[in-house]
Structures are given as structure tokens and as C-alpha cells.
Amino acid sequence: MGTVGISFGSPTAGTGFDVSNTVSQIVANLQNVESPWKSQLGVLSGQDAAISSLGSLLSTLSNDIGQFTDFDGVLSGKQGSSSDPGVLAITSASTSAVAGTHTIVVNSLAAISSGYLDEIPTADASAALSGSISIRVGSGTAQTITLDSGDNTLAGVASAINAAGIGVTASVLTDTTGSRLSLVSATSGTAGDLSVTSSISDGGTNPLGYNPATAGADASLSVDGVTITSASNTVANVIPGVTFELLAPSPITGTGATATPEPVQMQVINYNTGVVSSMTQLVSDYNAVVSAINSQEGNTSSGTPEPLFGTPTLTLLQEQLLGSINTTSPSGYLDEIPSANTSDTLTGSITITAGSSSPATIDLSSLPTADQNLNGLVSAINSTNIGVTASVLTDSTGSRLSLVSDVSGAAGKLTVTSSIADGATTLNYNPQSDVNSLTALGVTVNNDGTLSLDSDTLNNELNMDYSGVVSFFQNSDSWGTEFSNTLNNLGTSNINGTLALALSSDSSIESSLNTDISNEDLVISTEQVSLTLELTSANEILQSIPSNLNNVSELYSAITGYNAPTLG
Structure with missing residues (x-):
């Protein structure tokens, strides 16, 4: 901590010193203890901004993969x-x-039934109409409209018919020779065929008969x-x-x-076009995430390290994303053996055919007793070199035999027959996608971790094995499902996601630092008040010294006569 010097000048000058400025210097010196806390807050704020930005990018990417994993998404189009x-x-x-x-x-x-009444000549357009019109739609009940003074014009008749809700649209058609009432069924086909009887007349002398124009037909x-x-x-x-x-x-x-x-x-x-478009968007948004991560591995324009440079959060993001992209989707697996039974001895056999190669059969009874389990079966399958890689997948509920074809696409399709049993329980084979990696879809990883898409390769795979592509994204344990889970476990939308936990950790530290700063500010504020009072008092004493000295001098002179003033 630095020191603050107070200059009193000449002690007997009576000028004192600047209390306000002196207190400010002392307070500033006391506040230096907060500098590392505030500096750390600045670092954390930068990390929060970078983490939030990455979280937003991961959310967009999660939405992209959702287009493929959703049963009603782009692959269903x-x-x-x-x-x-x-x-x-x-x-x-x-x-x-x-x-x-x-x-x-x-x-x-199909045809919609329609017709019209006889024309009213232009010369008789103002004549009042009378009579009635009966209309039936299909096999329905006929409805009759009887004209009165409120609807005794063609327009009035049309309005009355439309208001009646008969299932007919009425309108008035007018040309150079006159006007006529047009009727069009609201129902297409035979069920909407119109039956019309008209007794409407023009002034009582010109009956307006109905003329069917088009019969309703299916x-x-x-x-x-x-x-x-x-x-x-x-x-x-x-x-x-x-x-x-x-x-x-x-x-x-x-x-x-x-x-x-x-x-x-x-x-x-x-809908190949939509799939290619959605994959193009997914690759673009994935590259945006990778580019944002890569940008954190250096210095800012001012030469200081990026906020997440060297942090475990950044390392974990890189490892998880790259690992997920390179994950090979299982081509199939046997039913799970519960955790409690994983050491059981298995029986039976399994026959595997990869693509057009010859089938290979592994009979557990031909293996040593110690190898008649999942691990022994894996070793036996892998030693056959039939173009299949076997492994054991284990999670919290149990273990299962996984089979992955060494050749992607339809050419590496696996055909498996299993009679392997764990006691009385047969472990059936569950086929997965014949597409076992993004490479089969034309997606490759570049040296900087970004992706490139060959649309032609994707189109070809869609044309040859569309169901395989769907399985690659939508089956249980598929690449699409696992990648979606990875994004969820990394992002900010999941409270237990990597980025969400990093933000939570930063928030906790920021809260503690802000509390420390607030508490220190209270201490400094109290000290500032005390210093002001004490230094003000000291300043008053300094300022009174000349006067006090003068009084002492006068008293001394009065007592001793020394330096007494001379009277004239």
C-alpha cells in the first residue's frame, strides 16, 4: 500500500492544509485494496460474454440437429x-x-352444379318481381324463397338465397342485353347437384324459368x-x-x-433438397461454433489473452465436439445384459455377414469357458476379420455387444442372426443404421476442426439408402441422438450443461467479489468520515498557531518586559 504525505508548510504560517484533498488521497490509497477484485470482475465479465455467445451458437446448432432427429423433421418430408x-x-x-x-x-x-334464371331485359330492369323459387341441393330438403316487397329485385332474391344458408351461392350477372340470377352449388360433385323450380316472373308477364348449366358430377x-x-x-x-x-x-x-x-x-x-439444405445449415452453424472456440485460443487486438484462453471450459468444449463429430454410429447391438448379470456365462452362437462377404459364425461352446462372456465374444468376432468391429458398450443399467461395419453405407450392411442367451434370456440383435459415420454423408473434418460438405455424396447416399440416413440420426444410440445429447450437455439451456455451470461458477465468484467490494466501501466510507473530522480539527489547530504564539509573546513580554513596546 502506498503512503500519503501531508505538507504543512511553515508550522507558524497559519495557512494549515487542504483537508479535502488530503482525505481524497488517503481514501484513494485505501481503495487500492479493491483493485485486484475489480480486475478479476473484469476478467469474469469477459468470460461471461464469451460463454453466453458460445451458448447461443450451441443452441442454434442444437436446433439444427433437431431437424434431423425429430421424427416429423426434415427427413420425414x-x-x-x-x-x-x-x-x-x-x-x-x-x-x-x-x-x-x-x-x-x-x-x-368433378363438376360443380350451376344454372341461371331467364334473363330480364335491360328495359325491364326496374320491374318488380313476384313469385317464389324452390332450391334443393343433392338429396337434401328443398327450401323455398317467396318474394315480397323487400326482395322483389334480382339483387334482393340473391341476397335472400345467400342469407338462407341453403348451400348455394347466388349472384346477379349483367351484360349489355340484361341481367340474370346465377346459382352455383357450394358442394362439388354429385352430392351438390342442384334441383331448382322457379315461379318468379317479371311484372307478372315474363316467367323466369331455371336453366341448368352444369350438372354436379364426381x-x-x-x-x-x-x-x-x-x-x-x-x-x-x-x-x-x-x-x-x-x-x-x-x-x-x-x-x-x-x-x-x-x-x-x-x-x-x-425430400432430398430439404435434407441437403438443412445439412448445409448444420455444417455452417457447427463451423461458427468451432471458429468461436478457435478465436479464444489467442490474444485480443490489444495483445491481452482472450477471456477463455487456457480455461478448462474451452478444452472440454473442443474435446466433446470433436469427439462427437468423429463418433461412429453402431450398426447394431445385442439386447442389454443387466449390470448384475454381466459376469454370467453366455451360451449359443451368432452369425454375422458384412455386405456381400461370406457369413461368419461364432459358437460360444467352441471358446474356452473363461471366454464365454461378452468380452470373449468380442475378441472372437474381431479375430475373424470379416469387416466388423465388435465392442462392449456399458452404461449405468448394463452392457451390450455392439457391432460396427468397417464399410459405411449400404455396401457394409450387416446381417446378423443371434441365438446368444444369458441363461433363459435370448439376446436378440437390434439393427442400427447402415450409415455409420458423417463421412458417408459427405461430411469431412478439416485441419482446423471445421467441417466441409460434399452435397453430391450426400445426395447419392440419400438416393441409395434413405432409411439408413434416417436411422443414422433417429435410432436409439444413433449418431444424431448422441450428438444432440452432447450439445445439450455442453450448452446453457441445460442447468447442468458445461457452459451453464461455468456461468454459474462465475456468478458465484462475482457475487462474492461484489460483496467484498461493498463491505470494503463501507469501511472506507466510515474511515473517510473519521479522517475528515480528525484532519479538520488538526487543520484548525495549525491555523490557530500564529495567534497563540502572538498571545504567548505578549504574555512573556508583559511578565519579563522583554521586547516590550517602547512608549513615545
């Missing part, structure tokens, strides 16, 4: 195409649609050889999850007895 868009167009393909090709023939389109089509009728030209749920629009009857090829409608090929395919 479908799209379709029609070989003749003039006849049939696909409106939508939902997640429940199954990829495949369908043959459709459109025999006739569309007729065949889907994969099955005859279908539809009340609407928008056809839904005939093919599960697919909605398509009928635009015209299929063109006829041939003549006479050989005349046949030309079929339309409708193809429902997986």
Missing part, C-alpha cells in the same frame, strides 16, 4: 412429381407419405388399377399423405376399340 402436369399436379406430400411411384388415369373431372379416376370417385378435383388421402389436383381428363391414345386413356405416372420421393 416428401415431394412429388407428375409425368403430365396438365392432367395431374401434386399439391402436397406430408410426412406420412411413402416414397414410390403410382399410375393414375383421369377418366373425368370425378372418375383409377389409382394403381383401382377405380376411384371423388366429389372434388382436389383428391386427398387416396394415396396416404398425398394431395393432388385433377386438371384434365387423361388424353386418349388410339382410336375406336383401341382407344385408351394415357396413364400419368405420379412419383412421391424423399
Whole structure:
């Protein structure tokens, strides 16, 4: 701690000293004890900002992977195409649609029933109408509208019909020769066919008869050889999850007895475009996380270390992310053996075929008794060199045999038959994805930890083994599930996440430091008041010294006569 010097000048000058400035210097010196605390708070604040930024980036990346792990996400999307868009167009393909090709023939389109009343000439447009009109939609009950003084015009009749809720839309059509009442069924197809009886007349002399224009009719089509009728030209749920629009009857090829409608090929395919786009976004957002981490491994523009430089938090992020990206998804596993039974002796055999290679069978009875367990089975499988890597996966509930093909994609597909048993319990084989790494999807890791995506490789894999890609992201123990869990365990949204715990730790230290600073400020404030009082008193004494000296001198002179003033 530094010292503060007080200059009194000449003790007998009577000028004293600057109390306020002196107290300020002493207080500033006392406050130096807080400097390391405030410096540490600054460091922690910088770390908090960096951690929060990384947490936001990880949250975005978590949302990206959620698009793949969600059963209703991008991998469930479908799209379709029609070989003749003039006849049939696909409106939508939902997640429940199954990829495949369908043959459709459109025999006739659905029609909406419509008609109109006789025209009222322009010259008679102002004539009052009278009578009534009866309207029935399909097999429903006829409803009658009787005209009165409030609706004795075409517009009044149209308004009365629309207000009645009959299931018909009425309007007035006007051209250069006159006006007529138009009626259109609100229901497409045969069920909406209109039956109309009109006794409306123009001034009592011109009856306005009803003229049917279009009869309500159902569309007729065949889907994969099955005859279908539809009340609407928008056809839904005939093919599960697919909605398509009928635009015209299929063109006829041939003549006479050989005349046949030309079929339309409708193809429902997986949404590769959306998957590639989502993967591109995932790679981009992953690279943003890695770049943010890498930027913490150096100095700021001012030459000081970045806030997270050298911290365990940064190291853990790097290890976890890189480890997750390079994780190989199991191609399959046997049922779990509970923790309490992991030392049991197993029986039975397992036959494994990797891709087009010859099958290999491992019979536990051929192994030494000490090896008739999971670890012995793993060693036996790996020693066959059939293109499969076996290992034991252990968690809090038990252990299981994992099998991973050495060849990614459909070429490395595993076929496994297991009669391995733990006592009376058979350990069945559970197939996982044939895609066992990101590399199979065209994703590679660069030297700086960022990723690159080859869209062509991803497209090819989607075309060859779409279900394998889905399994890679969505099966239990899949890469997608594990990567999603890793992000959750690292981020700030999970209270036990690495970054969340780092923020919590910083917050605790910051709270303690702020408390120490507040307490020290109280001590300094009390000391400042005390110093001010004491130094003010001392200053007053200094300032009174000349006067006191003068009084002493006068008293001395009075007693001794020394230096007494001379009287003239």
C-alpha cells in the first residue's frame, strides 16, 4: 500500500492544509485494496460474454440437429412429381407419405352444379318481381324463397338465397342485353347437384324459368388399377399423405376399340433438397461454433489473452465436439445384459455377414469357458476379420455387444442372426443404421476442426439408402441422438450443461467479489468520515498557531518586559 504525505508548510504560517484533498488521497490509497477484485470482475465479465455467445451458437446448432432427429423433421418430408402436369399436379406430400411411384388415369373431372334464371331485359330492369323459387341441393330438403316487397329485385332474391344458408351461392350477372340470377352449388360433385323450380316472373308477364348449366358430377379416376370417385378435383388421402389436383381428363391414345386413356405416372420421393439444405445449415452453424472456440485460443487486438484462453471450459468444449463429430454410429447391438448379470456365462452362437462377404459364425461352446462372456465374444468376432468391429458398450443399467461395419453405407450392411442367451434370456440383435459415420454423408473434418460438405455424396447416399440416413440420426444410440445429447450437455439451456455451470461458477465468484467490494466501501466510507473530522480539527489547530504564539509573546513580554513596546 502506498503512503500519503501531508505538507504543512511553515508550522507558524497559519495557512494549515487542504483537508479535502488530503482525505481524497488517503481514501484513494485505501481503495487500492479493491483493485485486484475489480480486475478479476473484469476478467469474469469477459468470460461471461464469451460463454453466453458460445451458448447461443450451441443452441442454434442444437436446433439444427433437431431437424434431423425429430421424427416429423426434415427427413420425414416428401415431394412429388407428375409425368403430365396438365392432367395431374401434386399439391402436397406430408410426412406420412411413402416414397414410390403410382399410375393414375383421369377418366373425368368433378363438376360443380350451376344454372341461371331467364334473363330480364335491360328495359325491364326496374320491374318488380313476384313469385317464389324452390332450391334443393343433392338429396337434401328443398327450401323455398317467396318474394315480397323487400326482395322483389334480382339483387334482393340473391341476397335472400345467400342469407338462407341453403348451400348455394347466388349472384346477379349483367351484360349489355340484361341481367340474370346465377346459382352455383357450394358442394362439388354429385352430392351438390342442384334441383331448382322457379315461379318468379317479371311484372307478372315474363316467367323466369331455371336453366341448368352444369350438372354436379364426381370425378372418375383409377389409382394403381383401382377405380376411384371423388366429389372434388382436389383428391386427398387416396394415396396416404398425398394431395393432388385433377386438371384434365387423361388424353386418349388410339382410336375406336383401341382407344385408351394415357396413364400419368405420379412419383412421391424423399425430400432430398430439404435434407441437403438443412445439412448445409448444420455444417455452417457447427463451423461458427468451432471458429468461436478457435478465436479464444489467442490474444485480443490489444495483445491481452482472450477471456477463455487456457480455461478448462474451452478444452472440454473442443474435446466433446470433436469427439462427437468423429463418433461412429453402431450398426447394431445385442439386447442389454443387466449390470448384475454381466459376469454370467453366455451360451449359443451368432452369425454375422458384412455386405456381400461370406457369413461368419461364432459358437460360444467352441471358446474356452473363461471366454464365454461378452468380452470373449468380442475378441472372437474381431479375430475373424470379416469387416466388423465388435465392442462392449456399458452404461449405468448394463452392457451390450455392439457391432460396427468397417464399410459405411449400404455396401457394409450387416446381417446378423443371434441365438446368444444369458441363461433363459435370448439376446436378440437390434439393427442400427447402415450409415455409420458423417463421412458417408459427405461430411469431412478439416485441419482446423471445421467441417466441409460434399452435397453430391450426400445426395447419392440419400438416393441409395434413405432409411439408413434416417436411422443414422433417429435410432436409439444413433449418431444424431448422441450428438444432440452432447450439445445439450455442453450448452446453457441445460442447468447442468458445461457452459451453464461455468456461468454459474462465475456468478458465484462475482457475487462474492461484489460483496467484498461493498463491505470494503463501507469501511472506507466510515474511515473517510473519521479522517475528515480528525484532519479538520488538526487543520484548525495549525491555523490557530500564529495567534497563540502572538498571545504567548505578549504574555512573556508583559511578565519579563522583554521586547516590550517602547512608549513615545
